[in-house]
Amino acid sequence: MGCPHVCSGATLQCSFGAAPATLNVLPVNRTLIGGMPAANIMDYIPLVNITTFGMCQSLANPTVASATAAAMGALTPMPCIPATATPWIPGVPTLLLGNMPALDANCTLMCTWAGVIKVVYPGQVQMLIP
Structure with missing residues (x-):
């Protein structure tokens, strides 16, 4: 069985985020999975596609580094504003949505602040029928 495809409403988690986030997929590719817009690798735009993960704990984030320095070195998480600058990898090269690999x-x-964002729940479930 293949890996489930991701659609709008999927749950994401960042390795430095304090809370899960939701993937928002705009219906521009006109492909639905279970009634929800299907995602491709280009659905990575901060605050449009990738919502906030609550608080960021990465010292690579300048706001966290500043707050931590001001607190005499005690890690001080700051509000997360995702800094995703490149598409998802690797994608599904055998399935194109809007001329880009599916997610x-x-x-x-x-x-950008060293976090790795993964899909926790793809937004849809594949059912096996015996």
Whole structure:
């Protein structure tokens, strides 16, 4: 069985985020999975596609580094504003949505502040029928 494809409403988690986030997929590709817009690797735009993960704990994030320095070195998480600048990898090269590879549950997304964003729940479930 293949890996589930990702659609709008999927749950994401960042390695430095304090809370899960939701993937928002705009219906521009006109492809639905279970009634929800299907995602491709280009659905990585901060605050449009990738919502906030609550608080960021990465010292690579300048706001966290500043707050931590002001607190005499005690890690001080700051509000997360995703800094995703490149598409999801690797994508599904055999399935194109809007001329770009589709997104499946094995794909990851890198945040500029060193976080790795993974799909926790793809937004749809594949059912096996015996």
